[in-house]
Amino acid sequence: MFSDLERPPLDARFLRGRLVRPGSLWTQIDVLDDTESTNAVVAAAALAGASEGLVVTAEHQSSGRGRLGRTWTTPPRSALLTSVLLRPTAVAAARLPWLGLLVPLAVAAAVRRVGEIPARVKWPNDVLVEDRKLAGILLERVDGPAAVVGFGINVTLRESEKPHPGATSLALEKAATTDRVTVLAAVLRELATRYQTWADADGDPATILPEYRELSATLGRLVRVELPDGTFLEGRARDLDNDGRLLVDTPGGARPLAAGDVTHLRTS
Template identity: 45%
Template sequence: MRRSLTESLELSYFSHIEVVESTGSTNADLIARAGDPNTDHAVLLAEAQEQGRGRHARTWVSPPRTQIAMSLLVRLPGITPDSLGWLPLLTGVAVVDALRATAAVPANLKWPNDVLIDGRKVAGILAEFAAGGPVPTVVVGTGVNVGLTEAELPVPHATSLVLAGAREIDRTELVLSMLTEFARRMTAWQAAGWDTADLAAAYRERCATLGAQVRAELPGGKTLIGIATDIDDAGRLLIGDQAVAAGDVTHLRANY
């Protein structure tokens, strides 16, 4: 990356920022370090990721220096179990705000935490719990398509910042913006005693799923089709009056 992140960041929120040339999975690497109680608010980035993990154990590989592959480890003292599910949603809000401000692209969210530009996926987020210790510990990973060409996209419905005509594609600048937004949101959330009211309002404002007709492929093979009406207090998607905690959601009629 163009500039040293450790020199560029003016954020006291992060205790350690590391950039490696290549790794299997930044999430897996930080989970392996979670047993050290001194590892907190740590950031790991890879120029290339060989075994990136998505939702439902899907794997993906990125060409070197064409994506942002970043994971953060945070310990969340005093958080309630119902609020834990909001961390990946908070991360999605931070990524959307960073891409809007720095790359000048019309990013928004598809529930739960895919980032879209004009209906095509530009970023995904995966949060994983790290076992052990008295304080809830979560590693949240973010992958952003930056310089991928059309031929390099992992799936046809994906896009990249280059393809979307982004104003800024320097990965260092984008990472700085994402970390700044994440730190700001996390600091405010913790100061509010993990109350989700403000966070939920911010998420709803940026979520393109709300108001759209969607199809949800649920665990166990069940399919639910209906209008996405709201996000409940636990971060679940309401389709009609049914709460969906996990599943693949497809927009059938978008509200943008």
């Protein structure tokens, strides 16, 4: 067990009492002391037939993963390391990429509400405060339309513990709360509301796009994008298309990007 008194453990019973109720999206909440990856735990459960609404959160991950195969490491109990199982069976496959944009919106909205800090979303699925990374999201498809959505939010990460200079946490941003139960409950509520609205509308991008434009830290910015093939392009991020792709205006014309690693460029 971990013993940092400034970082109390998550209370699974309290979380279940607040979130697992008749009619709720969330059907089961498990808190693990230590695991390699919450995404891997939920993916295995999905393949075994678990119902939509499973939530698994861990005090520590030994092999946490981020986008593009990167690792996600944090000191025990300093972050929210959580994965959920969603089964949007009524949503057409072409609209499923919007789920990866919906989740960071929920995280940013929750942090803005309970943390009272100006969190924004960076395409495709990071959450920033100014240009400092507060949270990351990893979405993986399993078992047909099932999706495992993992999010990692730095809560009490200290300056000396930052994995890179661009990282931040709720504590470092002087958020109104660093209580992980409060933050996790807020994120799950915001996610459930947005997900159910989106799924009930058959994945219609119109349920996501207005808020995404409002909270985007990327749209309107000059960006440099590393593409999956290792090449780069620069231009101004203009908008999202109906498939959730980032439209970047370049000297050679508009480029729709389905994937890439975005760097926000500063203008002099």
